[in-house]
Amino acid sequence: DGGITQSPKYLFRKEGQNVxxxxxxxxxxxxxxxxxxDPGQGLRLxxxxxxxxxxxxxxxxEGYSVSREKKESFPLTVTSAQKNPTAFYLCASxxxxxxxxxxxxxxxxxxxx
Amino acid sequence: xxxVTQPDIHITVSEGASLELRCxxxxxxxxxxxxxxxxxxxxxxxxxxxxxGDTLVQGIKGFExxxxxxxxxxxxxxxxxxxxxxxEYFCAVALVQGAQKLVFGQGTRLTINP
Numbered sequence: 001d002g003g004i005t006q007s008p009k010y011l012f013r014k015e016g017q018n019v020x021x022x023x024x025x026x027x028x029x030x031x032x033x034x035x036x037x038d039p040g041q042g043l044r045l046x047x048x049x050x051x052x053x054x055x056x057x058x059x060x061x062e063g064y065s066v067s068r069e070k071k072e073s074f075p076l077t078v079t080s081a082q083k084n085p086t087a088f089y090l091c092a093s094x095x096x097x098x099x100x101x102x103x104x105x106x107x108x109x110x111x112x113x
Numbered sequence: 114x115x116x117v118t119q120p121d122i123h124i125t126v127s128e129g130a131s132l133e134l135r136c137x138x139x140x141x142x143x144x145x146x147x148x149x150x151x152x153x154x155x156x157x158x159x160x161x162x163x164x165x166g167d168t169l170v171q172g173i174k175g176f177e178x179x180x181x182x183x184x185x186x187x188x189x190x191x192x193x194x195x196x197x198x199x200x201e202y203f204c205a206v207a208l209v210q211g212a213q214k215l216v217f218g219q220g221t222r223l224t225i226n227p
Binding site for chain 1: 117145147154159162205207216217220
């Protein structure tokens, strides 16, 4: 079955450390997205990519970086510049840039040691 | 400012009872409207969406939602809930089609009493 795989499920970061969250999809979708979810809040868009080798900042991109070298992969790096990284991170995809997110991964929960 | 409001943070209903989750938006024009469900520790699943046409939309898992322009609302309903419906529900809106413009509400957590 096609879907989105996020890894790891749980991740711990030390102060001043960069960490990378993995997102892989086998749906052949063009567009991929990263969202951040905090308790009691809705999802907020960090970055999105409509096509390989192209990506755009979302509403809360500061302290994060992404790459889209392959259609199926969209890793998110949480840099040391992100001062409040503890959250649940969700990766999503859609067939094309004109569609809403259709598939979500099961998320990665990032915590600070 | 554009916003989406889900007035109820937490709702508890008994199994077999009817359910209505509220969603209100503040946009000048009629937006695209969505409902997603999230089970604990998992990603979101799209339940239904409204773009235009019939204001009563049918979705998966027996859910439906009604768009009411006069009330700026898009409430989610189910006639009879099952224990497996316990989850977090998110309303989302977009002024244009495309996820980069999607705004999510804060979510409503649904608990089902046996």
